[in-house]
Amino acid sequence: MVKEEYVVEMLSVSKSFAEVCAVKDGSFNLKKGEIHSLIGENGAGKSTMMKLLYGMYPIDKGEIFIKGERMLRLNPGIAIEHGIGMVHQEFMLVNELSVLENIILGFEPKKGLKIDFAKAEKEIRKYIELYHLELPLDKKVGQISVGEAQRVEIIKTLMRGAEIIILDEPTAVLTPQETQKLFEIMRNLKKEGKSLVFISHKLNEVMDISDRISVMRQGVFRGSMNKEETSPLELTKHMIGREVFLSGGGKRGVPGEVVLELCDVWVPSAKESSKIRGMSFSLREGEILGLAGIDGNGQSELIEAITGLRRVERGRILLDGIDIANQTPKRIRKLGLSHIPEDRNVRGLNRSMNVLENLLSVEIDQAPYSKGPYLNQRAMERHGEELIRSFDIRPNNCKGPSAALSGGNAQKLVVARELSLKKKVLIAAQPTRGVDIGAIESIRAALEKARREGSGILLVSAELEEILSLSDRIIVIHEGRITGEMPVSDANENNLGLLMMGGGKEERKYERI
Numbered sequence: 001m002v003k004e005e006y007v008v009e010m011l012s013v014s015k016s017f018a019e020v021c022a023v024k025d026g027s028f029n030l031k032k033g034e035i036h037s038l039i040g041e042n043g044a045g046k047s048t049m050m051k052l053l054y055g056m057y058p059i060d061k062g063e064i065f066i067k068g069e070r071m072l073r074l075n076p077g078i079a080i081e082h083g084i085g086m087v088h089q090e091f092m093l094v095n096e097l098s099v100l101e102n103i104i105l106g107f108e109p110k111k112g113l114k115i116d117f118a119k120a121e122k123e124i125r126k127y128i129e130l131y132h133l134e135l136p137l138d139k140k141v142g143q144i145s146v147g148e149a150q151r152v153e154i155i156k157t158l159m160r161g162a163e164i165i166i167l168d169e170p171t172a173v174l175t176p177q178e179t180q181k182l183f184e185i186m187r188n189l190k191k192e193g194k195s196l197v198f199i200s201h202k203l204n205e206v207m208d209i210s211d212r213i214s215v216m217r218q219g220v221f222r223g224s225m226n227k228e229e230t231s232p233l234e235l236t237k238h239m240i241g242r243e244v245f246l247s248g249g250g251k252r253g254v255p256g257e258v259v260l261e262l263c264d265v266w267v268p269s270a271k272e273s274s275k276i277r278g279m280s281f282s283l284r285e286g287e288i289l290g291l292a293g294i295d296g297n298g299q300s301e302l303i304e305a306i307t308g309l310r311r312v313e314r315g316r317i318l319l320d321g322i323d324i325a326n327q328t329p330k331r332i333r334k335l336g337l338s339h340i341p342e343d344r345n346v347r348g349l350n351r352s353m354n355v356l357e358n359l360l361s362v363e364i365d366q367a368p369y370s371k372g373p374y375l376n377q378r379a380m381e382r383h384g385e386e387l388i389r390s391f392d393i394r395p396n397n398c399k400g401p402s403a404a405l406s407g408g409n410a411q412k413l414v415v416a417r418e419l420s421l422k423k424k425v426l427i428a429a430q431p432t433r434g435v436d437i438g439a440i441e442s443i444r445a446a447l448e449k450a451r452r453e454g455s456g457i458l459l460v461s462a463e464l465e466e467i468l469s470l471s472d473r474i475i476v477i478h479e480g481r482i483t484g485e486m487p488v489s490d491a492n493e494n495n496l497g498l499l500m501m502g503g504g505k506e507e508r509k510y511e512r513i
Helices: 046-053 076-081 099-104 117-131 146-159 176-191 203-209 232-240 299-306 329-334 344-348 355-359 377-390 407-420 437-452 464-470 493-500
Strands: 006-017 020-031 035-039 061-066 084-087 164-168 195-200 212-217 220-226 258-267 276-284 288-292 314-319 337-340 425-429 456-460 473-478 481-487
Touching: 006 046, 020 035, 020 046, 020 195, 020 212, 035 046, 035 203, 046 084, 046 164, 046 195, 076 084, 084 146, 099 117, 099 146, 117 146, 117 176, 146 164, 146 176, 176 195, 176 203, 195 203, 203 232, 212 232, 220 232, 232 437, 258 299, 258 456, 276 299, 276 456, 276 481, 288 437, 288 464, 288 493, 299 425, 299 456, 329 337, 337 407, 344 407, 355 377, 355 407, 377 407, 407 425, 407 437, 425 437, 437 456, 437 464, 456 464, 464 493, 473 493, 481 493
Parallel strands: 020 220, 035 195, 035 212, 084 164, 164 195, 288 456, 288 473, 337 425, 425 456
Antiparallel strands: 006 020, 006 061, 212 220, 258 276, 258 314, 473 481
């Protein structure tokens, strides 16, 4: 029985892809003017459920009602006509077009045969002012921050008449500051009577922003509850069937010799704020060095310089005593470096390859996986299946397409590959970005195990809690310079936050400790 209080109701919905059942007997409803969070592990079916609502996939069985009307046929065009908009986890924007051009793309207002840009800008500014969606309309999308790109997507949905807005893992790539800005926007949308679906696995955020929360586990709907009636611990049990411990800070050994050292390194960037300017620090074997900073302050440029993906203007980068500045990524890897990239889709995976091929892509030309021109398929599959089991990559099919993996399972694949290499130095950039709480627990445990086994780990994370939980030492970056360095025992969110904003930015001489 459809209830009139709901603007969306999904009843006993199922969806399979080949032999994989993504959603089994799924249910969900949404009230007008509420923020309803849909949570679950990676691969639990959250995004698939909402893509069914948006008409991206046809349902196999079940019923979908929008504003009381049963949808006998549904595709994105029909969904938009019925007031549904979706902001995807991977933004659908054209980097070479301006913010304004991206917003009106496909819906351009015309004046005769020409696009009426003045009318478009006037309309867009109404939304900017109403919902506090500050945006530089004349800049190219490739020049704006991730948080601003997300606002572009939100305005796009609003301009197409969206009353129901689905946000798919919207905070996965945002800094804490950008997340709070997004929540402010969501609350403004709610005040105006919009209904929002917030897909997430970050329980602290869910408890902050939600009115109601629904849980999915392994494609099955596990129940809904009001925020006031639950807790993060209870939600965790619903999501994965057990308690999770994210304390980190396990028993630490004494760090050994220096395995990575940067000496007065300068790296160019298209953005002034992210140029690396005379950076020096060291990393020792058996330690985790946390790099904290607001996104866009040179973290990406620094990582690319160390891994051979960006040219160094001057300075030395010593990997176990060998200068690797401006060497090829392949040579740097052979000298003892592994790399979890911050963007799994751009640098971590080849989506046209299957899971096994991605897991072995770095060492497929080495024994025991190859001998001359021949591949040892049995050895490859044995290793791949072991990694899939150890890191709980779902579905557990090494011959399955990587393109079919959820974002979190794709991240687990990359982490599994890089940690299995057991190199002297690991660059771990946003290693738990976009993964659920159970996967965060296992990835953090794997990083701590790598530290105990002697790897030196440079941990770059937008999550201060993660930096504080895992690091032995912390350095802070602001506008391409180190503004502070301290042992983790002296660090907290307040003093790190001040340094991240440039506080205490007086010139500091680098001291090796």
